[in-house]
Amino acid sequence: MNQILRFLVLYGGTVIGLAKILQLIYLFQVKEYRFDRFIVSLQENGGISYLYQIDPRFPAKSIRNLLVAIISLCLLAFILFYMQSASFLLLLLFLLTSPVISFLLVSVGVLLTEILARIKRALIIRDAEEFLQNxxxxxxxxxxxxxxxxxxxxxxxxxxxxxxxxxxxxxxxxxxxxxxxxxxxxxxxxxxxxxxxxxxxxxxxxxxxxxxxxxxxxxxxxxxxxxxxxxxxxxxxxxxxxxxxxxxxxxxxxxxxxxxxxxxxxxxxxxxxxxxxxxxxxxxxxxxxxxxxxxxxxxxxxxxxxxxxxxxxxxxxxxxxxxxxxxxxxxxxxxxxxGSLPVLKEKLSRSKGIRKAVIIRDTANSSVEGFLAALEPLANTKQSKRIAVSKGIIELGEEKESSYKRILDQLHKKKIALYTTDPVFKTLDIEETVAYFKNEQLLAIDLIKNIDSKTAVLLEGRFSPSFIAKLEPEGSLK
The missing domain is CATH 3.40.1190.10 (Mur-like, catalytic domain)
Structure with missing residues (x-):
């Protein structure tokens, strides 16, 4: 019985560790392998507790991601080898801290591959400078x-x-x-x-x-x-x-x-x-x-x-x-x-969404001023129900609350509802215009239930391709 329990604890920690390694490589990739951006992201999402959230992600196929994964897995294998003879208390500690351990392992992989990445970047920049000189x-x-x-x-x-x-x-x-x-x-x-x-x-x-x-x-x-x-x-x-x-x-x-x-x-x-x-x-x-x-x-x-x-x-x-x-x-x-300016796909472009809803995409990235500007075309649509969707605006620092209050004020004045995964929006909401969801998947489920031909939806900021596909099955520009 004791051996079975040890196996289950070790197996559980291993599975969690592997899943977190993939998720963390994805997050580092999104943050351009920069620790400053990654740490800010952690701070904005609850600190260490964010590492314990269930959010399955898979990194893109690239040489650097592969190298980081190999380094992380090799280090994890070394830890697992040691854990086979460890005490049950240490095994339990491994299970409880496996997300943090995964973060440390991936961080080592990112740091080691940064050496190669810097050499590669320097060579590319040198080639470009020499190319332009001629x-x-x-x-x-x-x-x-x-x-x-x-x-x-x-x-x-x-x-x-x-x-x-x-x-x-x-x-x-x-x-x-x-x-x-x-x-x-x-x-x-x-x-x-x-x-x-x-x-x-x-x-x-x-x-x-x-x-x-x-x-x-x-x-x-x-x-x-x-x-x-x-x-x-x-x-x-x-x-x-x-x-x-x-x-x-x-x-x-x-x-x-x-x-x-x-x-x-x-x-x-x-x-x-x-x-x-x-x-x-x-x-x-x-x-x-x-x-x-x-x-x-x-x-x-x-x-x-x-x-x-x-x-x-x-x-x-x-x-x-x-x-x-x-x-x-x-x-x-x-x-x-x-007279022939291009319609930029992610710059306030419009498409026919599910159930003939109007989808306005401002999905290149998100800023406070950009968000406020994007509310204008949403407010001017003929649809009676208007919804803005946002995962929040990153890296605003001490101005985050004041910036969000400006956005919420305009949402209220223009009678626009907000669907968001950022809890700060919900915390600051005094007009009950905000619907908060723990993740993008739950938001999509509720949003799809509540839109029809009388609905206009603004997508503000970046979303996963699967999220966009659920709302824009046809994806045709209007």
Missing amino acids: KKVVGIGITGSYGKSTTKEYLSHILSQKFKVAKTDENMNTDVGIAMSVLKNVTAETEFFIAEVGAYTEGEIRRACKVIQPFYAILTAIGNQHLDLFGSKEKLILAKKELLEEVPPNGRIYLNADIDDKSVLVRSIKTKIVLYSAKKQADISVSKKGSQYALRYKRNVVSFPVPSHVPYALETLLPCIGLALDLGMNPEQIEKSL
Whole structure:
């Protein structure tokens, strides 16, 4: 009987350990194998208790994930070998702490493979820098707390009417991601390379700029995304400023005039700065008359209609049009390009969902300002029932509660219900507009029960492909 009990305890700890190793490799992969992002994620989800939650996940097939898995499993096998002769009390301790042990084992795997990963990254970056040295490619860098991807896509579309343009691939906004995009997308004919540049800490944008050598820069906005990683709003602003500092004096910077901390950003910058705003007078400004917008910059006027998917991204178009004008494109060329702007699949695109519900996807990532902006098209739908779905916004630090209160206030004013897996939303809910679920699967079950042709659903932030598929069985754009 004692041997059977020992076997069951050891077997249970082993099964839990194996499952947790897979889940933790997945989580490290999502957090780009960064301990700073992983630790913040743990803190936001309840600390060590998060390791004990049942959330089966499987990492993507990659060499690094395979190496981390092999290292973790070898270490686990060593522990199991020792445990065969351990006391029952120690076996019981192994069972109770197996999620924590799995975390330690995977952490060792991540640390050991980081050595190889850094060597590989350095080689890729070196190859990209050498590749661009022999090309007459003008670099354009885009950064900001949100709006980077949309700006990149719109700028690429507009400039492509006249120039040969290459850009960074989706989710490739680090130094190595940019370098990989250079090697993949830049050709002998490329005239401009547009790079979306992101950062989680100071110095990362500056390192990325060594690859692209930006001659033009666009700073879209400053929010509080990743504030927990930067440590303070001041450090976040200084990190974004690195892009501006890397533009040469004879280059040009396009800066959102609505940023509150402009004075810090422009201080000591000797490059020409062009301010743009969709709300007030600036170097680049816009007005609306009927179904038309009129953008004014210098002596140029660019007029364009208001496609259904553009009003909420109008601010991102302004620096794109201004830069196109500075590069010699005429208003007619630009107006023609604006008439065929691409519908970005994860940027407020619409599709027919299950039971003919309207699904609005803003699923590239999530920020406070992006969430608030996405509520507008949801509120303007003809459907009588409106639901926003969010798993929460990560890495907001000390501003999380105040940010969530802003979102909840707008949800209440616009009569929009919120389905979420983030308990902080529920804790702050005083208007009873929030439905909280422990995980994505439970949320999906309840949501599907409650939607029909009179329902519009906003998906805010990233969700698993299986979750999206349940809501969008057809997936056809409207």
